[in-house]
Amino acid sequence: LPRKQPTVLVVCGPAQNGAIGLVCARHLRVFDYEPTIFYPKRSPDPLYRDFTTQCEKMDIPFLSYLPTEVQLINDAYNAVVDAVLGAEAEVGEGREPCAAILATLKHIRIPIVSLDVPSGWDVESGSSGGISPDVLVSLAAPKECARRFLGRQHFVAGRFLPYDVQKKFELNPPEYPGTECVVAL
């Protein structure tokens, strides 16, 4: 990592994708990274509120605002985890604060890791001038828009899918190495 400290900014949206980001941040902390979370619109779901507590109690700082000055983000963090919008989001919602966050993320220079769907992309047809993540982690199985992914690494995290679900949806996942829960495609 280019910065002295293994800092990572985790940007969490208001729904499930954001909650997954919270869990990710907690594990990054266990893995000795220094995550910081930006979670402007918090879900009322009790499970997701508990995820927030777990992060807070693990001394993961929560930013009160996202700098619009992109250089500040580039300087402070090594990478950004995009956990803003997932496959459930509708295109062109343009609702704050997601739209503003995405506008900022479009201009950052440090790598972005998107969870499941690059936020702001249409889940099927992909992006038109949206963010360009460096790494995509497809959850369960790659979404249609993953075909348009042009970044460096595409992982799938779907080892938990029972065999009959895989068959039913004709997922044909690759072999996972050893006991790993992700595989690079």
Next chain:
Amino acid sequence: QEEAQAIDQELFTEYKFSVDQLMELAGLSCATAIAKAYPPSSFTTSQPAVLVVCGPGNNGGDGLVCARHLKMFGYQPTVYYPKRPSKPLFEGLTTQCEKMDIPFLAEFPTEPAFIDELYGVVVDAIFGFSFKGAVREPFGSILSTLERVTVPIASIDIPSGWDVEKGKADGLQPDMLISLTAPKKAAMHFAGRYHFLGGRFVPPALQEKYALNLPAYPGTDCVLQLT
């Protein structure tokens, strides 16, 4: 034992972890450790068959999660789960196993030789760190059969039947112990080949508060081999 219970309590009440979350991470650690110590290629049985014996409490729940992950890692687990709590957590875990075609035995094999022939490893998920007092049936008979089994036994957290602090010289002698969160005092009496640490979820602040002095886990692994 009290410290282990205190840590658990803090994780649930202060940190707001759910039992589901920690049980999933614990069970995954167990399966991962077993896969490292007994890879499928090391089995002499024609399939990498594993018997998972689940007790009536959380240790049994850890076993159910472990069985499910073992299946995903390419093993052929079979579960024996005689006393099932009627709580959604355990019912859900059981359903997940059933729907993944993991068979549940109706009866426990009566002879150790039957177990030795059919399975390459037995996972002991009967009693955990909350165990106190006398062993109730059917677990007494199960443990006496397991004590005479020759295939390796991997115990989750505490070898079942052992006193959580003092151990049990004439009890189960597992080949592998997977200590969850931190090793319990009984682990000092463990004489098997493999001791792994699992349950990589203890926040640094808790580790400090209870002076756990846990060694570092390698990379992003969820288990650490201690011996």
